[in-house]
Amino acid sequence: MKRLLTRQNMIIAAVLLAVYLIVQTLLSVGIISAFYETNLVLGGIGVIMAVSLNLITGFAGQFTLGHAGFMAIGAYFSAVMTVKWGMPFVLALLGGSCLAAVMGFLIGLPTLRLKGDYLAIATLGMGEVIRVVLLNTKYVGGAAGLFGIPRLTNWTWIFVSAVVTVLCIRNLLWSSYGRACISVREDEVAAEIMGVDITRYKVLAFVVGAFFAGLGGGLYAHYYYFLQPGGFGFMKSIEYLVMVVLGGMGSMTGSVMAALALTVINIFLQSYAAIRMILYALLLIVIMIFRPEGLMGSKEFSSAMFSRFERRGDRGSAGGQ
Amino acid sequence: MKMRKMLAVTLLLAFVLVMASGCGNTNATKTDGAAATGTQAAAEPSEVVLGANFELSGPVAVYGQTKMNGVEIAIDEINKNGGILGKQVKLIKYDNKGDDAEALSLTTRLMTEDKIVTMLGPVTSGRVMVAVPVSAQFKIPLVTGSGTAPAITVADGKVNEYAFRVCYTDAYQGGLAGKFAATSLGGKTAAMLVNQNDDYSIGLAEAFKGTFEQNGGQVIEQVSFTNDDQNFNTALTKIIASNPDVLFVPAYYEQDALITKQARELGFTKPIIGGDGWDSADYLLQTAGAAALQEVYFVNHYFSGDSDPAVKAFVDAYAAKYNETPSSFSALGYDTAMFVKNAIEQAGSLDPVKIRDAMAATKDFQGITGNLTMGENHDPIKSAVVITFDKDGKPILKEKLQ
């Protein structure tokens, strides 16, 4: 309890509360218009998806191309729970996340034996299998999609979920489990020799990542009224991978910033209907040429960073490695 | 190292230039818009602001773009002839990339930030489904020219008040095609080749099966394909082995042309039937060739070789601007814009709610794609035709359906 109430934690909690209250006030007064609210939600879902993917790809070093598949499971299952079974939203969100985690476990166990691009192909295939199964399931609308989903997601849900996601994954990474995950990324053989059960930690990262991807999916489903299997294809997985790499693999704050930055950039690009994709492409290329390690590299943006400035960098970076 | 920096700087410069030139354009229109909706909002706005939320990039970009071509011809024509209610029309265009989240965000943007009076689009049913609740929330109507899913206009037995379409529903044209195949062509057995990723294709196939079997036929084989397929030999070999009297292909012209060509190459000579997605006669002829198009029939809204002056004027204007004959998407795009114009004029006001009422009350609107009366469910009641091809691969009218 004492460790929980350090000065640093209190400051973080106060800042978070302030951010939440300010945005909530601006929303209710109408200074943040409906359009910007949609982008807040989109950005928040982006944060959840990017941070959870970063756990798998950035921290545990497992290259996956099927993150949207877990999102689809969470989205569909939570929507079924509210629409068809009339369950409350909290339970639906939890249910969707849990099912995604279970699927992550079932899929992760056999495929995580594969390495690098072989794993990427296997996860890509898994995403496609999930999409095709949804496409052929009449109960959830098939190709025509599932509609009539109530809009239950709002700023409060998004904010709380994003904060919970970031905190859970941060705490996981700072525990012995997290260090083990990172050791698997750095050198599997060495980690194994040191007694790290590499399969166990890979699967763990996969399951936790899938859980939060399912949460992102549940929030998504209850904001956009409508789900179609086509919305969770390969390109969606790529979209979140772009966030992770732009933010910096192995930097959670990087993922958060990249998810928010890309949402803002998207608002600007919307005005250039004819050339928005060309501008987006150029932006990706230029950013990667200038900062191939992403915005943050594997560093974290935290208060420790400031104190490091004061002490002229005599301590190592806060999180990450 | 030097080289790398130089290249990076050049790229960045190029990027800034493109951004700047783009900015120049939109800023100009943006300020126009602000003037129209902001300063004069209290008084009468000086122009009619319409929004377009189309799939201009992504997997269905081709349909969004072709439809946008039709919309632009209509807007040009309207503005040349004095606008709507004596005001010029300004069209704000956005690209939703074929993405649901983007479609919702842009609908909200158009209806709140840009202060439009009516939204055109989106093009595909899924994106329309996302936009419909937003239009109800802000009480601004939307009109889709190609969203055919039943739930767009009627959900849970209730009409979606602010959603309209100017195209047929899947059930209507699929049903017509099934009846045509069983009665006019006298088919006893049919096979279907269906795009399993596309609700339009599936909806048409279900309706076709319904009326075809009602009229004494039987569907003996159904094979699926997906959006990206170019090679249909396997599916067609399977279908030919079942030896059907007719083949029903509810898909869009790009794949239809390939399917027809490959079916004929595999020796299938029986009739091939389709829906309005087939309508791009030029493309079919260029890709499949005249010989393959014999015994091809498709249900459509109108006949592009029609002697009707309005149809002719549109086809000519389209050919002059884009150097090709319009597809059904372009014609529906044109009609979407014209339908909106008609409704605003009937309403005599730029109040979205009044426009909505006028839309719901539309009677005998004469569009390119036929005479349109808005039904109770916001689904239009329209006539239909069956198009086939002569020896040279030119489209000819087979029969008019009702």
Added chain:
Amino acid sequence: MEQFYVFLQQMVNGLSLGSIYALIALGYTMVYGIIKLINFAHGDIYMVGAFVGYFAVNYLHLGFLGALGVAMAVCVVLGILIERIAYKPLRNATRIAALITAIGVSFLLEYTTVFALGAQSRAFPEVLSNVRIGLFGNKVFVTNKELLIYGVTLVLMILLQFIVKKTKTGKAMRAVAFDREAAMLMGVNIDNTISATFALGSALAGAAGVLVGIYYSAISPLMGVNPGLKAFVAAVLGGIGSIPGAALGGVVMGVIETMVIAYGQSTYRDAVAFAILIIILIIKPSGIFGSNAREKV
């Protein structure tokens, strides 16, 4: 007996589809095998090749071979340019960073083409007439274009294998693939070798574009998206870095897809095809022809 001929016909269909995957995968695996870059832009270079061929036939009035030559030449230049501008600065970055750049390049090529030419498909001019050849007393058919694609794929595979195994440039490529630092110390010009790899891969993409354009007689700016992905899958399935593996991977995929449509549920085609791929990978974790390299500690 009828059933058997239908099966044979479906085999022919599967081989044709597979050969097209293989054709694209061969170009893909050049770059992929040697610098381990997941080059998502490969499918788009293939698309550019198809369009160059289209314009060469329609406006320069070239024949089949002329169009093929022009398309390959343009793609070589394009490939080298892309490598020098977009990929070279990232040579020491992580592979996923290079992947994101490749996705950027891919979008850039796609949407610049859409912007310039529109998104619609175009009919590829008929430069070869279609001839059907009957086998087994006209029970099974194969077209001349299919034979052309089988032939070209086979010849290219052998040629590539020869270049990589026997020529000096090929040896340099393998050296770079094995250990870049050591190759550099041994006097291999890394920049030129990698450019040569891109040139070769892009030339193959251009050729594939024209051939597929002729085979399907339709091309569009987004035609490269799916084949680009399939080529990646084929190359991995065959075993990273293996040229015969890429070709075989493509053919295996084509045949699996075909057989699922022919004798299974066509609605589950992609799911079953991918499930089989995953099973193959679980049994052979480094692809069909991949060497199971021991990690050095």
